Amino acid sequence: MQFVIDTHTHTISSGHAYSTLLENAQAAARKGLALFCTTDHAPTMPGSPHFWHFANQRILPRFLHGVGILRGVEANILNLVGDIDLDQRITEQLDWVIASFHEPVYRPADSRAHTQTLVNVIRSQRVHALGHLGNPNFDFDFETVISEAAKHNVVIEINNSSLSGSRKGSESRCEEIAAFAKECGARITTGSDAHFAYDVGNFNQVGQLLEKVAFPLDQVITHHPRVFLNFLEDRGQQKITEFSSL
Template sequence: MELVIDTHTHTLASGHAYSTIIENAAASKHKGLALLCTTDHAPSMPGAPHEWFFSNSRVLPRFIHDIGILRGCESNIMNVDGNIDLLAVTTPYLDWVIGSFHEPVFPPSSKQEHTQALLNVIKSGRVDALGHLGNPRYAFDIQSVLLCAKEHNVAIEVNNTSLTGIARVGSDIICDKIVEVGKEIGVYFTTGSDAHFCDDIAKFDHVIPLLEKHQIPEDKIITTSTSRFLNFLQLRGRQAIPEFEHLY
């Protein structure tokens, strides 16, 4: 299996990452990617940049080191209502928005509350993917959330960092179940390294074996081709990106 896009990466701007977007793009080129989503943490995360950082992402060139750049954000799911910490006026400047739980922003609660928050953020239409869902501190009803994600064309992230056993310990077991159920339901999967240092860009050494274990069809993994990914964004109602015309 070949993955040509990394949809979850961080730069110095996140406050606890260690590389620039130029370094991340150079690493992407070295590792054979075609597109890179830059997804720094949204403002509610400690150390994260101001809202203006994301609205000003329009100044980023569409290609750095010949790698197509998707202007994105890892937003925080704020509450049971499924609100995220980006203003509605900001999201039109972005190509790709992940919604994730983070302890400093949404302290772990009950399975029922986590489930309701995920259902509401999906239905809001404001996120393109749900990030690192395997965290055992955020138990949720996998079946109902994935059914809702399929209905609303929200991708389910398979996060390499979650599978290492170092971060979000215990995620590997839950991620396995999510992928298993996701295949049965027919959700779209996306793949993110969650790199906080450029050497970890495109690191999918745990992601690929998990997807292959469950024999996920390539047409359900939106990162297996540029056209698949960009067409998924259009499926979600986003406008085509003229600079990427040759990649559709």
């Protein structure tokens, strides 16, 4: 499978990443990406930027090194209610919002609590994607959550970093998640979760996993820029006129 969009990348602003936005854009261009999302960690993650970092993304150009830039965030899931740690007036200005569990912010509980939390995040309609769900520290009922995501047009991320050892025990879980998504018609997105520029656009493990489960291309929103942009517009985002030729 060919993926031309990376929907999960970090810059040095995240506090534990090591490249600038310009360096990430250069790497994206070298990989032949059409678009990538810049998704630094939201403020409750230790070391992350102030909310102004996200509010001010409107100043970013729409293209760097010939690659389209989508303004985004990896928000932290905060509680059972499904709150995230960025004010709605800011997330509504962004193009792309991932919501993820992170141990320093949401203390792992049990499968029932994690399941209810994710369902509430989905139903809030404040996020486009659920990030790195394969993490075994946050077990959940796959069928319940993925079916709910499909119902509410929230995509499931298959995270290359998780498949490369950053979250031990994720590999088999990601495969099962992909299989459930395939079965219930949920759509997925592909994210490198790059914390260094060289990893931007690296989907090696993602591609292998999706081929293994024979995942349908039409359920992958990152195989063509127009498919991805149509997804955003279907979710109520304003059309990004600078990308009209893509």
